[in-house]
Amino acid sequence: MAKQREWERWKAVGQHTFFLTVLALFVVGALVGASVTMGGALLRVGLAVGLAAWYGYWVVLRGRADRPPLPYIVGAAVAWAVMAAVDPALLPTGLAVLIPYWLRRAWWSAAGVLVLGAAWMWQRFTTDGSVDVREFLSCTLGMAAAVTVVGYIATLDHESHKRQRLLDELTATQAERAAAERQAGTLAERQRLAREVHDTLTQGFASIAMLLDAARDDLPPGTPVARRVEQAMRTARDNLAESRRLVHALRPAPLDGTHLRDAVRELTARLAEETGIEAYTTVTGRPAALSPGVEGELLRVVQEALTNARRHAHAASVSVTLSYLDDVLAIDIQDDGTGFAPAARHAGVGLAAMRERVAVLGGTFAVESVSGEGTTIAVTVPVPVPEPTVAPSPGTPASGDVVGTDTDTDTGAGSDTDRMVPAR
Numbered sequence: 001m002a003k004q005r006e007w008e009r010w011k012a013v014g015q016h017t018f019f020l021t022v023l024a025l026f027v028v029g030a031l032v033g034a035s036v037t038m039g040g041a042l043l044r045v046g047l048a049v050g051l052a053a054w055y056g057y058w059v060v061l062r063g064r065a066d067r068p069p070l071p072y073i074v075g076a077a078v079a080w081a082v083m084a085a086v087d088p089a090l091l092p093t094g095l096a097v098l099i100p101y102w103l104r105r106a107w108w109s110a111a112g113v114l115v116l117g118a119a120w121m122w123q124r125f126t127t128d129g130s131v132d133v134r135e136f137l138s139c140t141l142g143m144a145a146a147v148t149v150v151g152y153i154a155t156l157d158h159e160s161h162k163r164q165r166l167l168d169e170l171t172a173t174q175a176e177r178a179a180a181e182r183q184a185g186t187l188a189e190r191q192r193l194a195r196e197v198h199d200t201l202t203q204g205f206a207s208i209a210m211l212l213d214a215a216r217d218d219l220p221p222g223t224p225v226a227r228r229v230e231q232a233m234r235t236a237r238d239n240l241a242e243s244r245r246l247v248h249a250l251r252p253a254p255l256d257g258t259h260l261r262d263a264v265r266e267l268t269a270r271l272a273e274e275t276g277i278e279a280y281t282t283v284t285g286r287p288a289a290l291s292p293g294v295e296g297e298l299l300r301v302v303q304e305a306l307t308n309a310r311r312h313a314h315a316a317s318v319s320v321t322l323s324y325l326d327d328v329l330a331i332d333i334q335d336d337g338t339g340f341a342p343a344a345r346h347a348g349v350g351l352a353a354m355r356e357r358v359a360v361l362g363g364t365f366a367v368e369s370v371s372g373e374g375t376t377i378a379v380t381v382p383v384p385v386p387e388p389t390v391a392p393s394p395g396t397p398a399s400g401d402v403v404g405t406d407t408d409t410d411t412g413a414g415s416d417t418d419r420m421v422p423a424r
Contacts, residue, residue: 024048043086260298261281278317328363
């Protein structure tokens with residue numbers, strides 16, 4: 001981009017210099033080629049200065065990158081007509097008027113050059129009654145040279161813009177590739193950290209809990225040492241559960257090989273197993289196909305909601321309901337915990353993160369809670385509408401029918417509930 005800006009700057013400087021040079025040459029040629037009075041010379045120079053000032057205001061100061069403003073060509077054409085009327089020798093100054101269009105309107109500029117050449121020869125013919133061969137050849141060669149220059153400059157500009165577009169596309173491709181590589185590296189690092197935590201901390205806490213459990217059995221019950229061992233064992237088990245949740249959170253692909261409903265069932269099953277809370281998942285409607293990224297974000301939302309219910313709500317039961325409707329998926333996470341007053345409580349990082357994830361998916365996020373009456377988190381996200389399918393022939397099962405298997409959802413039944421009984 002810096003090189004492109006530098007090229008545009010030098011191109012503009014060259015265009016302005018070329019304009020002033022062409023205008024000055026034609027004005028000097030008109031003054032030298034004929035005897036004019038001082039007043040006539042001042043008039044010609046004044047008209048040229050006025051044209052240059054008009055160019056400076058509309059092209060240099062207010063010009064756009066794609067083409068000069070329309071007032072410029074109107075005013076410049078009027079100034080050129082006046083100059084040609086004052087002195088027909090100033091007729092070729094129209095070339096200077098067309099210079100700003102040489103890069104953007106090459107065909108128009110070339111046509112203007114030819115028209116100006118023909119007008120100049122017609123003026124010479126009407127003035128002198130004939131056109132000298134040398135003048136004719138000079139005019140023809142000048143027009144050819146001008147058209148060639150216009151075409152060459154336009155070609156250079158076109159190739160420059162084409163090259164810049166290719167460079168921009170290459171830069172965008174490289175940025176996408178770098179982003180993909182960073183994402184892949186991040187996922188690989190998360191997976192490595194998950195393995196490390198599982199193989200070190202999780203296994204260590206599990207071993208500590210087992211050893212403390214064995215030590216507690218060897219101690220007389222009710223003694224101070226036994227109580228301290230019991231406390232240490234509870235701490236080890238709590239940290240074991242936290243390390244398992246950390247491993248699960250670090251997994252880069254929580255839905256590999258499973259669907260959202262199965263992953264949510266796994267979360268509620270783990271919550272029931274580790275805490276004794278009655279947790280279950282209910283699925284209603286016909287599950288719609290969602291992209292892995294969308295399902296991953298929704299799973300993170302459910303995971304964070306269950307973590308909040310576990311840490312803060314002190315709930316006895318938690319339910320997660322996935323309702324697949326026609327064009328939306330509604331997820332409700334409800335607990336019977338202590339609740340809180342959303343209006344009076346400062347929003348935590350967890351709620352803010354869930355709200356942001358849902359907003360990215362184009363959905364809605366709401367929290368309903370009353371102190372002492374539990375909390376309900378309601379999430380809705382749009383789902384793609386399936387394309388209409390051709391009706392199956394007689395005897396062929398429809399796409400929604402079940403053949404030789406059992407699904408977790410049936411539109412006739414309306415819902416399917418997987419209830420996890422707390423571990424005793």
